[in-house]
Every structure is written in C-alpha cells, then in structure tokens.
Amino acid sequence: MQKPFAIALDVGTSLANLTGSWRTERPVYVDLLPPCNHACPAGENIQAWLYHAEEGDYESAWRKLMESNPLPAVHGRVCYRPCETACNRGQLDQTVSIHAIERFLGDEALKRGWTIEPGAPTGKHVLVIGAGPSGLSAAYHLRRLGHEVTVHDAGPLAGGMMRFGIPKYRLPRDILDGEIARIVGMGVTVKLDSPVTDIPEQMKKGGFDAAFVAVGAHLAKRTDIPAREAGKIVDAVSLLRGMETGAEPPKLGRRVVIYGGGNTALDAARTAKRLGASEALVVYRRTQEQMPAHDVELEEALDEGVILHWLRTIKQIDGTTFTVEKMKIDENGWPQPTGEYEELEADTLILALGQSVDTSFMKTIPGVEIADDGVIDVDETMMTGYRGLFAGGDMVPAERTVTVAVGHGKKAALNIDAYLRGEQRELPEKHPAADFERLNTWYYTDADKTVQPTLDLIRRRTTFDEIHGGLDETNALFEARRCLSCGNCFECDNCYGFCPDNAVIKLGPGRRFEFNYDFCKGCGLCAAECPCGAIVMEPETF
Amino acid sequence: MSQRIKFYQTGTLTVGNRLLDAKDRTVQATLDRGNSLTSGHRACQGCGEALGARYVVDAAMRWADNRVVAVNATGCLEVFSTPYPESSWQVPWIHSLFGNAPAVATGVRAALRAKGRTDVKVLAQGGDGGTVDIGFGCLSGMFERNDDVLYVCYDNEAYMNTGVQRSSRTPPAARTATTPPVGNSSGNVFGQGKNAALIAMAHNIPYVATASVADLHDLEEKVTKAMGIDGARYIHVHVPCPLGWGSPPHDTIRLARLAVETGLFALFEAEDGEVSDVTHIRRRLPVEEYLKPQRRFAHLFRPQTDADAIGQIQSIADRNIEKFGLIGRNG
Amino acid sequence: MLKQIEGSFAVAEAIALCRPEVICAYPITPQTHIVERLSELVRTGDVGNCQYINVESEFAALSVAIGASAAGARAYTATSSQGLLFMAEAVYNASGLGLPIVMTIGNRAIGAPINIWNDHSDSMALRDAGWIQLYAETNQDAVDLHIQAFRLAEQLSVPVMVCEDGFILTHACEQVDMPDSEQVDSYLPPFEPVQVLDPAEPITMGAMVGPEAFTEVRYLAHHKHLRAIEVIPELSTEFEHIFGRNTGGLIEPYRSEDAETVIVALGSVVGTIKDVVDEMRDEGVSLGAVKVVSFRPFPLLALREALQNAKRVIVVEKCLADGLGGIVVGSVRMSLRGTSTPVYTIIAGLGGRAITKKSLRRAFNEAVADRLEDPHFLDLDWKVIDHELARSQEKRRSGPIAENILRELGLVGGKPV
Numbered sequence A: 001m002q003k004p005f006a007i008a009l010d011v012g013t014s015l016a017n018l019t020g021s022w023r024t025e026r027p028v029y030v031d032l033l034p035p036c037n038h039a040c041p042a043g044e045n046i047q048a049w050l051y052h053a054e055e056g057d058y059e060s061a062w063r064k065l066m067e068s069n070p071l072p073a074v075h076g077r078v079c080y081r082p083c084e085t086a087c088n089r090g091q092l093d094q095t096v097s098i099h100a101i102e103r104f105l106g107d108e109a110l111k112r113g114w115t116i117e118p119g120a121p122t123g124k125h126v127l128v129i130g131a132g133p134s135g136l137s138a139a140y141h142l143r144r145l146g147h148e149v150t151v152h153d154a155g156p157l158a159g160g161m162m163r164f165g166i167p168k169y170r171l172p173r174d175i176l177d178g179e180i181a182r183i184v185g186m187g188v189t190v191k192l193d194s195p196v197t198d199i200p201e202q203m204k205k206g207g208f209d210a211a212f213v214a215v216g217a218h219l220a221k222r223t224d225i226p227a228r229e230a231g232k233i234v235d236a237v238s239l240l241r242g243m244e245t246g247a248e249p250p251k252l253g254r255r256v257v258i259y260g261g262g263n264t265a266l267d268a269a270r271t272a273k274r275l276g277a278s279e280a281l282v283v284y285r286r287t288q289e290q291m292p293a294h295d296v297e298l299e300e301a302l303d304e305g306v307i308l309h310w311l312r313t314i315k316q317i318d319g320t321t322f323t324v325e326k327m328k329i330d331e332n333g334w335p336q337p338t339g340e341y342e343e344l345e346a347d348t349l350i351l352a353l354g355q356s357v358d359t360s361f362m363k364t365i366p367g368v369e370i371a372d373d374g375v376i377d378v379d380e381t382m383m384t385g386y387r388g389l390f391a392g393g394d395m396v397p398a399e400r401t402v403t404v405a406v407g408h409g410k411k412a413a414l415n416i417d418a419y420l421r422g423e424q425r426e427l428p429e430k431h432p433a434a435d436f437e438r439l440n441t442w443y444y445t446d447a448d449k450t451v452q453p454t455l456d457l458i459r460r461r462t463t464f465d466e467i468h469g470g471l472d473e474t475n476a477l478f479e480a481r482r483c484l485s486c487g488n489c490f491e492c493d494n495c496y497g498f499c500p501d502n503a504v505i506k507l508g509p510g511r512r513f514e515f516n517y518d519f520c521k522g523c524g525l526c527a528a529e530c531p532c533g534a535i536v537m538e539p540e541t542f
Numbered sequence B: 001m002s003q004r005i006k007f008y009q010t011g012t013l014t015v016g017n018r019l020l021d022a023k024d025r026t027v028q029a030t031l032d033r034g035n036s037l038t039s040g041h042r043a044c045q046g047c048g049e050a051l052g053a054r055y056v057v058d059a060a061m062r063w064a065d066n067r068v069v070a071v072n073a074t075g076c077l078e079v080f081s082t083p084y085p086e087s088s089w090q091v092p093w094i095h096s097l098f099g100n101a102p103a104v105a106t107g108v109r110a111a112l113r114a115k116g117r118t119d120v121k122v123l124a125q126g127g128d129g130g131t132v133d134i135g136f137g138c139l140s141g142m143f144e145r146n147d148d149v150l151y152v153c154y155d156n157e158a159y160m161n162t163g164v165q166r167s168s169r170t171p172p173a174a175r176t177a178t179t180p181p182v183g184n185s186s187g188n189v190f191g192q193g194k195n196a197a198l199i200a201m202a203h204n205i206p207y208v209a210t211a212s213v214a215d216l217h218d219l220e221e222k223v224t225k226a227m228g229i230d231g232a233r234y235i236h237v238h239v240p241c242p243l244g245w246g247s248p249p250h251d252t253i254r255l256a257r258l259a260v261e262t263g264l265f266a267l268f269e270a271e272d273g274e275v276s277d278v279t280h281i282r283r284r285l286p287v288e289e290y291l292k293p294q295r296r297f298a299h300l301f302r303p304q305t306d307a308d309a310i311g312q313i314q315s316i317a318d319r320n321i322e323k324f325g326l327i328g329r330n331g
Numbered sequence C: 001m002l003k004q005i006e007g008s009f010a011v012a013e014a015i016a017l018c019r020p021e022v023i024c025a026y027p028i029t030p031q032t033h034i035v036e037r038l039s040e041l042v043r044t045g046d047v048g049n050c051q052y053i054n055v056e057s058e059f060a061a062l063s064v065a066i067g068a069s070a071a072g073a074r075a076y077t078a079t080s081s082q083g084l085l086f087m088a089e090a091v092y093n094a095s096g097l098g099l100p101i102v103m104t105i106g107n108r109a110i111g112a113p114i115n116i117w118n119d120h121s122d123s124m125a126l127r128d129a130g131w132i133q134l135y136a137e138t139n140q141d142a143v144d145l146h147i148q149a150f151r152l153a154e155q156l157s158v159p160v161m162v163c164e165d166g167f168i169l170t171h172a173c174e175q176v177d178m179p180d181s182e183q184v185d186s187y188l189p190p191f192e193p194v195q196v197l198d199p200a201e202p203i204t205m206g207a208m209v210g211p212e213a214f215t216e217v218r219y220l221a222h223h224k225h226l227r228a229i230e231v232i233p234e235l236s237t238e239f240e241h242i243f244g245r246n247t248g249g250l251i252e253p254y255r256s257e258d259a260e261t262v263i264v265a266l267g268s269v270v271g272t273i274k275d276v277v278d279e280m281r282d283e284g285v286s287l288g289a290v291k292v293v294s295f296r297p298f299p300l301l302a303l304r305e306a307l308q309n310a311k312r313v314i315v316v317e318k319c320l321a322d323g324l325g326g327i328v329v330g331s332v333r334m335s336l337r338g339t340s341t342p343v344y345t346i347i348a349g350l351g352g353r354a355i356t357k358k359s360l361r362r363a364f365n366e367a368v369a370d371r372l373e374d375p376h377f378l379d380l381d382w383k384v385i386d387h388e389l390a391r392s393q394e395k396r397r398s399g400p401i402a403e404n405i406l407r408e409l410g411l412v413g414g415k416p417v
C-alpha cells in the first residue's frame, strides 16, 4: 500500500519504543515460603504438592510429598497439623484441611501400590537404631540417596510409638503396616527384637559408615504419691503398649482415673472408655487451656465421654479412694495448692506423666553429651558428639511428635549423606515468608472447609474402629483447590492479563511467566493483583 | 452475562485459571492472544484505558477471526497509541476526530456493506468525553439508525488527554482542573449524572452493556455477545486513570473493582431496551473505600470529613443498588 | 442527451452515473433537491451498489463519508452554508487524511442574519481547508465538473468540492446535455484507494504528527494541489474527448485576450458578466472576462497569463472579508505579483441580492474610468447605512440592525425608535 506520509503508519511499530526506560521500580517473580511449609516439621513443600493435587494429578502430588515425608497416610491421621495452624486461609474463612488431603494421597498410594525407587548405590552402609518414625524416615531418605541401610529395633514390630503408643482408632494398623512395608520394600534390612546396646561396637562389627539413633522416649515418668493401701496403678505407655502385644486386654475396672494432661493421658482415657470403663476421669494440675494435649484430641475425648478434672493434684491413695487437692493458678501461671481437698473413687489409676529417654547405653559413648533433661545433644546437622553418630526423634531436644521425628530422620539422612561424601550439606536458601498481608485475597472464591466423616459416637465409645473417615476424590480435589498457593505462582494469568503494556510473557502451562523489561513501565499492577503475592516490586537500579 | 464459575481456587475471578476448561478462560489468558494494542504505547503507568482497549479489541478480534476495523475518537487512547512514527495497533484502525467516531464507523460499515464485506466487523471506540459529550449526537444517530457498529466507551470520568477537565461523566465532588474544590465548592457539582448506557437503551438498540476492567470475564463475555449481534451495540467500560484520579498506578484494578463493589458503577446488560441481567456485587463496601485512595476526592477527607458530600455519594451508590438490584444471591 | 431539467436533479443524476458507493446527507436549502433526488435514485437501484445514509447532522454526513472513503468506497455528500460550517472540522480532516470525497456545495450565505439565498461565503470560509474547489457557471458545468471531480479526487487522493450557486443553479430548470453511463464509465474507472482499512493488510490511519513531521505533511498536501494544477486541464481535455464538451479546466477566458479591462469572477455570475462584456464590447469598451473554475488550487500562472495584456482587472465576488474587502481578489492580486495592473473589487450578490447587468455596467464603467472605489459594494443602499449608523450612534441599545433596516425600508411596520 502506498500510504500517505506520517498520517498513516504501519501496524505494531510502537515495538520500537522501549517504554522500559520509564521504570523506577521493577516487578520480580519470587517464590516465598508459604506458612504451611514453614510450619511443617517434616519439611514438606505442602503448597507444591497441593499444586499437583489441585489438578487432580494425585500421583505427582504424592511423589512431591514423598520427597520429604515417607509416611503420608500416617501423618494425614496423627500429625498435629502445625501447617494448618499456620495456614493463611484461616484468616480468610477456615484453614485448608491439609491433613485430609495428605491422608487421601497416602491412602491412594497404598491402594494403587505406588512405590519409590531407591537411589543409585553408593556403597555406603548406614546403621539405624530404632524403627520408630524417625528411624524409618532416616532409612527411607538414606535409601533414596542410594545408601545401604540396616535398621535394628528392640521391639517385635517396627513403628515405635506409632504402633505402641498411638491407638488403633486413630491409626489403623494396616495403614501403618502398608507404609512401613513400602519403606522396607526399598531394600531396607530390618532386624526386629534386636536391641543395640553398644553402638560403636555395632558400627565396627557391621562395617557401618555412619549410624542414626532414634530410640525414642519410652520410660514412663513416675511420681511418688503416698499410699496407705496401693490400689491398681498402671502407666499409660505400658497400657497402650499392652494393647498391641498382650492377648488379653487389661482389666481396668468401672472407674478409671488418668493422671496427666498430655495426649498420652487422653489416649489412655479414651482407650479405657473403649475397654469398658464407665467413667474415665482425667486429673490435671493446671487449667484446661494449659493442657499440653492438642485441642482436637481434647475435644474428641470429651465427645467420647472422658471427664476432665483440672486444677487438681492427687495427694493420697487409699485403695480405691483418691484424695485430691484443688489448685489455683498464681500470677506467673503456676499451679499453687489451696489446702482444699476432695475425694474421688476409682478402680484404676493410670499415670500419664510423660516419658524419659533411656540414655544408659549412650552415656558410655565417647563425646556424646546428655542434656539436663535427659535427652541427647546434637549439633545442627543432628550429629552427636561421636563422629558419624547422628540422633533424632524423641530422644533429642525437640517437640515429641511423629512429624518432628520424621523431619529429624530426613535432616539426619541428608547430613549423613553429606558426611559420607566428606562434604558439608548446603542449606537451601530460606525464602521470605508469604504473609497473609502479601496476598490479594479478592481472587479466591468463597469455599468452606470440607468436613471429614466421623464415626458415630456409640461406635467410638465401644470399638477401636478408626474415628475419622477420609475424603473421597471430589472432596479431596475441592479441598486442595482451597489452597491459596501463598507466595508461589499458580499460573492464574493475572499478571499476564493485567499488564497494560503486555510486558508479561506467558511461557506456557507449567512454565510460568517472564517479565519483558523492555516494555515494563513498572506500574506495579501485576504485583498488586497477584493473588498469592508471588511478585514483588524492587527499586530499579539502572 | 457471565455465569460466575465457582471453581476453586479462583474460579473465574482471575484472568486465567489453569484448572478451568479452555473455553472458560479469557482471551487475555491465551498464549496467542492478539495484543491488538501492543507494547510501546505511551499510556501512563497503570493506565486503565490501555488495558480496557486491549481487552475489548482482542476479544472482538478473537470473535471475528481478526476481521475487524476499528475507529477511534480523539483522546488519550488515540494519542498514546499512534504518535508518528509508531503505531501500537495491530488492527486496521482510523482516527478522524474527537466527536465523530460513531459516524465514521457508520461510514466504514456502509462501505463494507456496499462492497459485500459483511464478514468484517466494525468497532468504534472513544473516551467518555468523545462519547458521552462531544460525540453524543453522532452516537445517538448511529443508534437510531441501528447501524451495524459496536461502540465502546472507555469511561475514565474526565477529559484526560487535555489535562483532566470535567466531562459529563465526572462524578460529583471530584476534583478536576475545571472543578477545583476551592472557595465554597467541593469539586464537581452534584448534577443529575448522565448514564450513557441507559440513554443508549432508550434507543432500543439490540445490545447495551456496562463493564469494568476489574471484571475481565464479564467484560469479555459482553464483548463476545455484542459481536454476535447485528445492529448498533454499546458497551460502556469503566477504566480508572491514575493520572486523572490521583491514584497509584498499581491501584487501577482495585479502584475499578471498588467502584463495582460499592455500587457506584453498576454492571448490567440490556437487550432491546430492557435490562436483561446484572452482575451482582460480591462484597458490598461503603463508598469511602472507593473514594479514599483517590486524590481527586482527597478534599472530602481533609482537613475535615465532608460527611454531607460523602453521604450524597453513598446515596447515589444506594440508588444504583436498588435500581439495578445489585445485591443478589451471590452478593 | 439533451434534457430540460432542474439543476439539482441534473447533478443528482450525474452523481448517480459516477456510481458512488456511499452517499450521506443532511438537508439544507438549497442543497435539498440534490439529496432528495439521490435518495430516490438509490432506492430505485439506479446508483448500483450504494448505501444511502440519512444522518443527524452535516458533521456526521462528512464523517460518514470519511469512514466510507477510508474503507475504500467512493463517497459523496452535499451541503450548503451553515451545514458546511457545521462540518468544518471534518472538512479539514477529510483532506488531512487524503480521502477523495466529492461534495457538492449549493452556495448560500451564512447567518446571522439567517439567509437562505446565494452567495459564496460558505465555500469561501473553507477555501483553505485542503479541498479542491471547482465553481460551476452553469448546470452543464455542474454536471460535468462532478464527473471530473471524482476522477481528480481519486487520482490525487484529495477531496473536491463542486460549488454551484444556490437557487440560481440548483433550482433553475435549463437544458443540460446529460452524459450516459458508458461515457462516465469509460472516463471514471472504479475507485482504487491508495490506503484502505482492510483486515487483510491492516494500517493505522490518522496518526498524531508532531512538529517533527507536520510541516512535511502540510507541504505534501500543498504539493497535491500543485499537481492538481497540472491534472485539472488534462482531465478536462480527456473529458472533451469522451463527452465532446469543453468544460472544466482551471480558468476559462472570455474575449479577454485583447481586452484592456478584464473581469474575473466565479460561478453563475460569469454568465451575466459575459452578457455585459458582449454589450459593452458592442459599445466599444475593451472588456473581457476570465472565469475561475478552480479556485483551490488557485491557477496563479494561468490567470497571470490570461491577464497579461489587461490594463486593469475587476474582480466580482460574492463574499466579503470584513474590514478587508474581497476574498477572491487576494488570490487574483497574487497572480499579478510584480505587475502594476490595478485590481478593483466588486462585492456583489450577498445573501442573494440580484446582480443586474445594469448595476454591473455602471460599476464597470466607473472602473474603466479608474474612478471605482475599492472595494465597491454593488447596489449598496447608502441611505440605510447612514441612517442606521447615525441612529446607533445616538443610542446604545438601538435594537437589532436587520430589523431596523427592514423598518427603515418600510418592509415592516413602524419606524425604528
């Protein structure tokens, strides 16, 4: 076309005008640390596996999850869900039911027989002592890294407190067995009924290049209560353990008093109920709010008819009669005796005052330090004072949960791997937190949390059947899609669509976006309208 | 109008959503969108009009398989897109005058018809000044004849290109260069307003709609629907202007959204002169939320709050909500 | 084919023969009969594939033509007076965009006072809007010029106004030799635009141009007009070959070669002037005339040549630049640059006042005797002027002038107070 000069122009010629020079701030894509990930003691990248689950790609989701945690079906049931406590969605409506999706994925994997391949053999051999969650986790991760692993456990079955502590109604054993079997199936040698007493000796004998010890905390703490005539007293750990090993369920009588305020106390009380006790009374020194037991469990226990008697200490036992003193909380939050007493009647007293670590076989190892409260000191790589000996789980100073134990197992495995290669483990850089304030929550559709089905109360009070049901596919998908993907691009196309200057290049599904700084004027719309806060504006430097 | 898809996690609230069927995603979300208004244009940072125009023309182009001719009135959109020697347009496009875009479009339409090119669609566009003020005669004529033209007004509520003077779309109390809040005045007068969409409806043309850059799905559906109809069609798109409104460039979408959520800008569509659908307010908010971030309303809050003026603006919003039924089941 | 026909209808039928594809119009006297007839011709299918758009204003009319032309259609519109001014902005725009629109101007005065009768104030107001302006002396001229106008416009991508005097031509019934469609078709090929809005080959039309290129753009427009100076006579010659009539061209001298006094004028008044020339020649006065057909571009050289032997020049024009005098005369003087030929201006026929041979003779005689004041207002009633000036001197609120004059002339009751 013979266009007239200047008044008629060729189309698209403004591409010669690089408006990027107008910019004083530049948008930058970031991956922030979602609060759930930050809170997960097992180090799961929850947001990342939810991303796959949102698409209905459960296997990829599961595999992403398995990069950190080998026991999703277990965690989906027993983890205390610090991730959900942290979940930003809680500030919007209700938290994402992460555990329920995790459980769905774990169960799905068991149902479909998904497995994880071990890594290429390294020729190194690691000894793991204790087949609780921590030991199993270490074994799993070490196998993934290609190391040979032999696990020794003192008990008759693997699982540690997951089996001998946590009752069936919260963690059915076929689930536990399935997840353990999958780890064993990766080529882990498990030696049961074989307690290790001399670790250095064992390492030398077996030609192990390193060892990870996680024997847990099994020794029930006791307290001295003056007893004129001692009634029936059992400790909670033994009771629960007995549930797994003993052929005959223990006879507790009609009325049971449980002394303590932790999860163990509640599990003991709920077990007592299921064993036929008409009254299970938890006596606790402080207030209900101060109980270390988790809220969900307390609530469930109360539902099942467990009675709570807080601000009480047991002063004296006289057969089936218990004298308790009322307590009050002083200004520092400590319980103080009031001098007021009352009496209770009970057939059995279950002590649930916590557990301590059996450190006897560790004391002798050169370099190993025992901390004041009877736990083993480790450095930031989980290594004890004895080179090549790492420790984790309940026996080291930390919160005592399955999840922390698994996290220790993973961390120790990674450090053992580095140790075996004679290297220092490189820590991935910590991303800044994806705080709620960084989100543009307008874009998330309103969606209430999915509620898991729960067994009816009669059956909860009388059987050891699992209380909570899992989510079905649709529910799980729905729930996964409630995730806000805090701080991590989920390809909503907002930046791509809202840029007035077409300065966002879409790279295609799964490949996210790129800024075209030739044209970006730095208006900040992309950052403002990014739902998940994955774009930050930085001062321009040119 | 847009059947809001409540498909978690963001449904149809975001531009795209990888979880939705391709057909439920926007044109703007597609990898191969036309970018009818391409990069290098000279719109201010965060310009809502640049955004609105790309949304509209891209959607129209998608519908018509790129067989679109665009006519543009004088105004920011024209100036920032076609300063010699560079054009940002990727459509056949003509700018004639400030007030004649509807008529020029009629002419283009007539020419194409005379040549048997009914497959080519004609789109005319202009600012609120070019449309609702100076071009209103031509627009009304185009409507009355039911010429086969889709006219789109980008309403940024003032004459921006000439330096932010009042137009008949400037809201009451707003500061513009010709309505300074000095002396006893609190900015623009509280007049009767001029709802161009309602006036368009009074012509009984087959399709009229209002839209917002903050609701892309809704906007694109309206454009797409309009493209499928013969005769005169009108879409009035609300496009915040950071320069004229005195708002941070990154607030453009937020303000457009607040205008909708407060009820100040009602989203509706009308067929053959009757309102046929409204987009409900999702989370109703008081007008202050919308007014506060904009410097053109700053005098309503400083040095002291002008409760009277704010109250009057709130009642405008309330009236809209009442009149159009903006609070619905989903609101 | 010779036909006794009203001027407007003749023009309408000529337009129809040019096969415009888009016609848009808004009524204004004295243009109305043209567009009325065209609406009929379009509806009866006599124009072929043509869209006739009834618009809501002249501004819209020309805007529709702009759009149509930009989209590659042959576009036509017509207007007069207030209508032309109402579309003024678009008039400049059409030429700025280089769109070959043809527009008929049924010349009429501009108000206030509102007046529907003929003079040239309207087209003269827009003489420098970038359009070519051709002035018709007769309805035959009008017909022929329109056909040539489309050729010219499309060849140069420039819009053309064909100006014909309202009523005097538009409403006059005279004999016109109407061309047939074969002739027109062989003279006027289908429109081949240099730029067109086409999705297959998109372009941007009507860009904003700043100081860096505006002068060049304007020069190129000027250049088109300079080209038109060459093209107009060529097209006229070609026209003569096909139609057998010598119309068009830049100017048309009439007994001027050897004349001492040459009258320059445009439009229908040239006919009267020719009669006066003949009469006065018979009386021995050395008089001639030159008709300016193309006022824009102004044929400086052709006119200079035509006037080279003249001892004096008289410009008769139907428009007025207040405080200055004539408008046409400025261009005439420019063509005589460097000569000492005196040029007289006669302002005549404003608002439709009849230009009589008698008055012209009187004025010409004065000029020939070099006694004519410049500018001279033909048949100006000095009595009225003097009285009105005196009256308004006396009293500030002296009332509307037009009405007072009518009273003074006794056309309405009562004397002005």
Ligand SMILES: Cc1cc2nc3c(=O)[nH]c(=O)nc-3n(C[C@H](O)[C@H](O)[C@H](O)COP(=O)(O)OP(=O)(O)OC[C@H]3O[C@@H](n4cnc5c(N)ncnc54)[C@H](O)[C@@H]3O)c2cc1C
Pocket (backbone or CB within 6 Å): A078, A079, A080, A129, A130, A131, A132, A133, A134, A135, A152, A153, A154, A155, A158, A159, A160, A161, A162, A165, A166, A167, A194, A195, A196, A197, A214, A215, A216, A217, A218, A237, A240, A263, A264, A267, A361, A392, A393, A394, A395, A399, A400, A401, A402, A403, A405
């Ligand atoms: C009743 C109860 C309920 C609980 N509920 C929950 C809950 O719901 N959620 C949660 O997160 N946490 C819960 N916990 C805590 C959780 O079970 C523990 O924190 C966790 O199991 C610790 O794991 P670990 O691997 O460190 O030790 P353990 O699980 O205790 O495993 C240690 C293993 O080492 C073996 N072992 C011991 N000594 C030796 C030796 N010398 N040689 C070889 N093997 C040895 C043991 O046989 C055992 O198998 C609960 C604890 C109890 C007691």
Ligand SMILES: Cc1ncc(C[n+]2csc(CCOP(=O)(O)OP(=O)(O)O)c2C)c(N)n1
Pocket (backbone or CB within 6 Å): B049, B074, B075, B076, B077, B098, B099, B126, B127, B128, B129, B130, B131, B134, B156, B157, B158, B159, B160, B161, B162, B167, C089
């Ligand atoms: C006839 C005419 N009058 C005035 C102007 C000056 N002018 C150019 S753009 C403009 C304002 C445009 O306002 P609007 O149509 O709202 O578009 P915006 O720039 O706000 O997008 C004005 C007044 C003009 N170009 N033409």
Ligand code: SF4
Pocket (backbone or CB within 6 Å): A026, A027, A498, A499, A500, A501, A502, A503, A504, A515, A519, A520, A521, A522, A523, A524, A525, A526, A527, B046
């Ligand atoms: S929206 Fe576009 S122009 Fe604005 S900061 Fe983001 S990339 Fe840059």
Ligand code: SF4
Pocket (backbone or CB within 6 Å): B042, B043, B044, B045, B046, B047, B048, B049, B050, B076, B077, B080, B156, B160, B161, B240, B241, B242, B243, B244
């Ligand atoms: S003044 Fe307003 S409408 Fe104009 S380019 Fe700037 S932001 Fe856009």
Ligand SMILES: [Mg+2]
Pocket (backbone or CB within 6 Å): B127, B128, B129, B154, B155, B156, B157, B158, B159, B160, B167
């Ligand atoms: Mg505007």
